[in-house]
Amino acid sequence: MITHNNTQVIAEPGKQELFIIREFKAPREKVFKAFTDPDILIKFFAPFGNTMHFNHHDYKSGGSYSWYNKNAEGKIVCTFAGTIHELTAPERVIQTSEFMEMPERGHAVMEAMFFEELENGRTKLTIHDVCFSVADRDAMINSGMEHGLVDIFNQLDALLN
Amino acid sequence: MKTRRDIFQAIADPTRRAILTLVALQAMTPGAITESFDSARQTISKHIQILTECELLTQQQNGREIYYHLNLNKMKELAEWLAPFAQMWDDRFNRLDDILNN
16 A cells, blocks of 8 residues: 555555545545546646547446557557446446557456545545455556556656757 | 466465465474375475475474475565556556546
8 A cells, every 4th residue: 555645555565456535625526527528537636747538428327439549659558448337426336447548458457436525525536446366466557667667768858858 | 488487387286275274384394394285295295395496485493393484575575476457557547537637
């Protein structure tokens, strides 16, 4: 387990699951909307200075989504797609998520997002991801590091040029 | 990167995780570790060997006995492994904070 500023990540060794937990100083309806409204998602979801774009979106029970990130040079760096099993506003979303640039299909992740109402208009978000294998789970965590490294290398390139 | 992968393979096994949990409480001899499990001596020996190769266990000679200790520094590396991923999510949530507050 690690707490990074306000974000808690729990990923026990040898398990196929991980948890991401964070509290927001905003009411549950507002936080829920941010994670299910493409117009808001594109404003905050893309990491490392990338931009987020949707191929399609239909945020409802039985719906689906597909989005990709572009880096500063306009290159597509990753595409994620999935189906939405259940969307119950403002409580939870249960969906699949698959990294589409993997060399093979079949590594979809089951993802649940729970939005819990707290006192003083605060909201607790718990993201619970379950992977098919420990290797898939570890690869997902490594992606944070690999992108982080790519970021560092890009900055280094910029300095050197 | 290779070592890190090895650590995760090492601790993916439930018996090896159980050995680490035991040794975390107190340093133990190979014999004492083996007695705590139903598995064959050879099986436990192999597990101890893998954990030692990954530096999760360290050996200390005490008289005629070898004691195995948990290497806390190596365990810390595992926590550090999560840091960039946690940072990525924290950055994302901080951007959302700005949106929610406006």
